[in-house]
Amino acid sequence: MTNYRFAPPYELPSFAFTPPPELQGGNPGRYPIVIVGAGPAGLTLACDLAQRGVRSVLIDEDNTVGVRGASSRGICYAQKSLEILDRLGIAERAVAKGVAWSLGRTFSGSEEVYSFNLQDHSVSTQPPFINLQQFYLEWFLVDRLQALGLTDLRWRTRVTQIETRNDHVRLQVDTPDGAYTLEASTLIDATGANSPIRTQLGLATHASRSTDRWCITDVRFTHPLPTERWTWVDAPFNDGRAVWQHLMADGVWRIDYQMPEDADPEAISQPEVAGSRLRAQLGPDVEFEFVWIGPYGYRDHLLDDFRVGQVFFIGDAGHVVSPFGARGGNTGMQDAANLGWKLALVEQGLAPDTLLDSYSAERRAACVENLQVTSRSARFLAPRSPAEHTLRRAVLALARQHPFARALVNTGRMSMANDYPPSACLPQGARSVQNLALPDRQGRPTALMHLLRQGTHCLGLWFAPTTGARAEAEARLRQTGLPARLVAIGGPEADLHDPDEVLARHLGLAPGDSAGTLCLLRPDAYLAATLPACTADTFIHALRVATGHAAALEPLTT
C-alpha cells in the first residue's frame, strides 16, 4: 500500500482571552452593538463599523481564525466582496495573497463544453474573483480590526443563552474564567449555519438537505495546471461524476470530487482512497502531498425575516445555499456591507430605525435569488430521475457542437452582487456599482470605494453640474445635515473626469447625454437613484428616501 504524505498543518494565529470588565466586578455592560461570531460575515461587519468610527463588541467561541476541523471552508471571493475589502483597506493584501482568476471552463468527459470570462463584464479595479483560504481572509480582517482599534474582541466566549427584552437583548456567555452577562441594544447573529441564537428564538428555517455527497482534497503538487476554474460534469477519472479544480494561496489545489449518493464519508476520505482518485486524475508520475481531506454534504435554509426585533441575522445564520457558485461566504460579507452603513447612520442619529428594516428586505431578496440559482446548479449536477439524466445527456451532447446548448451547461453561476427589488428606500430598485477608478483634477486615478472610505455618506455622482445648481445643493446638504458628498464628474468644476464615458455607461446613462444627471450611490456602492436634470430639490428628496427619512411619495423620475 502506498504511503501518502500530509503537509504540516497551517500555522494560524492564537488570540488571547482577556477578562472583560464584567468579570472584574463590573455590572452587566450595555453595548450598542454586539456581534456574535467572528467568521467572514461577523468580521466584515465589525470592520465596516470600525471603518465608519463605530464601536462594537465581537464575540467568538474560538481563539483563532478559520473553521475548526476544516482546513478552509470558503475559498472563492467575488468582486463585490473584494470591493468591500478595498473600502476596508485590505483588498490589496487579499489579492496579493490569493490567486486571481476570471476564466472558467467546463468539461464533459475530456471535451470542453462551456467557458466564461468574468473579466468581460468588469470595469472594477478589483479582479472578478480570487481564491483564498477562508482563514487568511479572516486573519486579514482581524488584523485590520486591531489596527482600527474600535472593536472589543472577546475570544473564547460562547453564548449560552439569550433573552430578548423591550429595547435590548441580554446574553449569558461562558468563558475560561467563568460565565457573565452582557446586554446589547442591537444583537447581530453571525454564528453560522448551526446558530444557537436562531435555535433559541425558535425561528423556522425551511431547511432541506441534499443527498448529493462530495469529498474535498486539498493538495500540493508540482504538475503545471492553469489557474482557471475547471469543472467536469462527468469526469472520466471520477467514474463519470463531477469534479472541481482550482488553485488557492500557498500553491494548494482544491479538488472536489462528487461521490455516489450512498458513499460512506469515512471510507471516501481515507488517504488511500483519496490518493487513488488523485492518481487517476494526475497520472502515475506526479508527486503530491495532502493538505486536507474533507467529505461533505450540503443543505439549504432561509429565515423568513433577517430582523427579529433588535436581533439581526447575517451570513449562514440567516441563509445557507449549496456551494455552487460561491454564494455562501460572499453573501455573508455582502450582508455585512448592507447592514454596516445603516447601523452606523442609526447609531449616529442620522437615520431612523426603520432604515434597518430595509436590510432584511434587500438581503432576503438577494438570498431568495441565490437559493434559486444554486438549486438549479445542484439539480443539473445531481439529476434525480432517468428523465433528468436524459435531458442532461442531450444538453452535453449538443454543447459539444452548438453554442446555444453551452448556456444550459450549469456547474454553478458565479456570485455577482445581487440587484435589489424596488422598496420604500429604493423606489427604482438598485444594482451594485463597480469600483471604477477615474482621474481626478491632477489626473490621479481615484477609485469610487476610496471616496466611500471615510465616514458614512452617500455619493452624488453629478455629471457636469452647473456651478449654481451644485452650490445650491451643497448649501441644502449643510442645512439638512444629510449624509452625502457631491462629486462633479466633468463640467466646469470637475472633481473627477470620465473622458471615455466608462462610468456613465456603467451607470446606464446614454453616451453623450449624461450632462446634468446625478447618480446617487449609497455607502455600500448600490445605485439608489438616477436623477436626470437634477436639482437641489430632487437630490435632497432622493437622499431622504435612500436613508429612510422619507417615503417616495411621488415616483422619482427615471
Place this chain on the structure above:
Amino acid sequence: MNTEPNIPDPDGFYAALVQAHEGLSEAASADLNARLVLLLANQCGQQAVLLACLHAAQEAAPATPT
C-alpha cells in the same frame, strides 16, 4: 403559442420524425427526442411561448397512462 397548422408538409415531417427513431432502443429514442426538444426550443427563442408549449404538452397527456 401558435396551435394553428404551421408546418408546411405535416406528413413529410412526421415521416422524417418516425424515420429518425427507427431501429433505436427506447433509451436512444428518448435521447434523440431530448436533443430535438432543445434544438427546437432554441429556434423558438421566446420564453413565454416555450413555457406555454411546456404547459400544453403536460395538459395533452392522456388521462390514464397507456
